[in-house]
Amino acid sequence: MTVLTVLLGAIGITVVGIILGLVYKGIDRKLAAHMQGRIGPPLRQPFLDVRKLLVKENVVPENAIGWIFNLVPLLGLGATITILLYLPIGGLPSVLDGVITAKGDLLVILYLLILPSLAMVIGGFSSGSPYATVGAQREMATMIAYEFPLAIIIISLAWRLSLVQGVTNVFTLSTLLSTPIWSVVGPVGFIGAAILLLALVIVTPAELSKIPFDSPEAETEIADGLMVEYSGRNLGMFYLADGVKMIAMGTIIIALFFPYNLSPFFGLSSYAGVIVDIIFYLVKLFLVLLFSVTLIRVAVARLKIDQIVYTYWVPLTLIGLVGLICLMWDQTIMTNFSIPSMVELLGLA
Numbered sequence: 001m002t003v004l005t006v007l008l009g010a011i012g013i014t015v016v017g018i019i020l021g022l023v024y025k026g027i028d029r030k031l032a033a034h035m036q037g038r039i040g041p042p043l044r045q046p047f048l049d050v051r052k053l054l055v056k057e058n059v060v061p062e063n064a065i066g067w068i069f070n071l072v073p074l075l076g077l078g079a080t081i082t083i084l085l086y087l088p089i090g091g092l093p094s095v096l097d098g099v100i101t102a103k104g105d106l107l108v109i110l111y112l113l114i115l116p117s118l119a120m121v122i123g124g125f126s127s128g129s130p131y132a133t134v135g136a137q138r139e140m141a142t143m144i145a146y147e148f149p150l151a152i153i154i155i156s157l158a159w160r161l162s163l164v165q166g167v168t169n170v171f172t173l174s175t176l177l178s179t180p181i182w183s184v185v186g187p188v189g190f191i192g193a194a195i196l197l198l199a200l201v202i203v204t205p206a207e208l209s210k211i212p213f214d215s216p217e218a219e220t221e222i223a224d225g226l227m228v229e230y231s232g233r234n235l236g237m238f239y240l241a242d243g244v245k246m247i248a249m250g251t252i253i254i255a256l257f258f259p260y261n262l263s264p265f266f267g268l269s270s271y272a273g274v275i276v277d278i279i280f281y282l283v284k285l286f287l288v289l290l291f292s293v294t295l296i297r298v299a300v301a302r303l304k305i306d307q308i309v310y311t312y313w314v315p316l317t318l319i320g321l322v323g324l325i326c327l328m329w330d331q332t333i334m335t336n337f338s339i340p341s342m343v344e345l346l347g348l349a
Helices: 002-035 045-055 066-086 105-126 130-162 173-178 187-207 232-257 270-299 305-337
Strands: none
Touching: 002 045, 002 066, 002 232, 002 270, 045 232, 066 105, 066 232, 105 130, 105 173, 105 232, 130 173, 130 187, 130 305, 173 232, 187 232, 187 270, 187 305, 232 270
16 A cells, blocks of 8 residues: 555655646746736746647757657756655645655755756766756756855755754654754854855756756857757756656655644644645745746846856855854854744744
């Protein structure tokens, strides 16, 4: 029964993740268009794009390594869907919750996040195109750049939770969900956690290869770079992977910083509570993607690859370290001066 439950849950999450990914891609494109004074495509446009791509001819370049070229789109889509199996969607437990008991599922998620980008890199190199090769090189440099501040964010949160009495397995999502960072920090730590949230918001568009961090695909410079030789079903799978990864990144931000549900607040249970929590999750997801994807790509022009690397290795790394230092100071101040946490100060405990 456990295997059957996981299998059915995986199928359900796959369908939900793909549909949500395409819906939020449509919303993102529509909002970005209005912010730029355009009408923009209809909300259903991503669904139309995918349907068209899936029925078009799948062209493989003559100089490409065929089996690798065709395999990596499936690998990228499979990796993004696998991430969703570890994440709580709509306030519900993850599909793998209680089935795979690991002490570091958050670390597994971080590794899985690399696979879609790595799949595009391998696909670019295997295509035999000079434009794709340049794009693959840029994507590798971008991956190396944003992984460091992302690691600082995760380690900072885990380290702070490890100091809370009775909290164990700090690299598991269940711990982060049951003990939100805001409930254990004081005023200084609150500032530090807010700084880490800001850093994660800036990391998100690079993870998703969105403007201003989309130099690996830069249409006006290298003719779509990594994706220049892809068409048909392969391009459709990369398109779906991008949408699903948007949902995954948004859900990760929610799980790390906003793991709250409305049903306990209103005293709801059963189906009513589930429906309210799902709606609340969709609202949180919309707001997270609005601030971490849409607003940033509308407000900032594309950066050059050297500017991208510098941004993540210097300013954003320093921002993450400042957040970590604030959490360290907060722990010292709360211990030495018996200052209550922000939850206790606000009377929410």
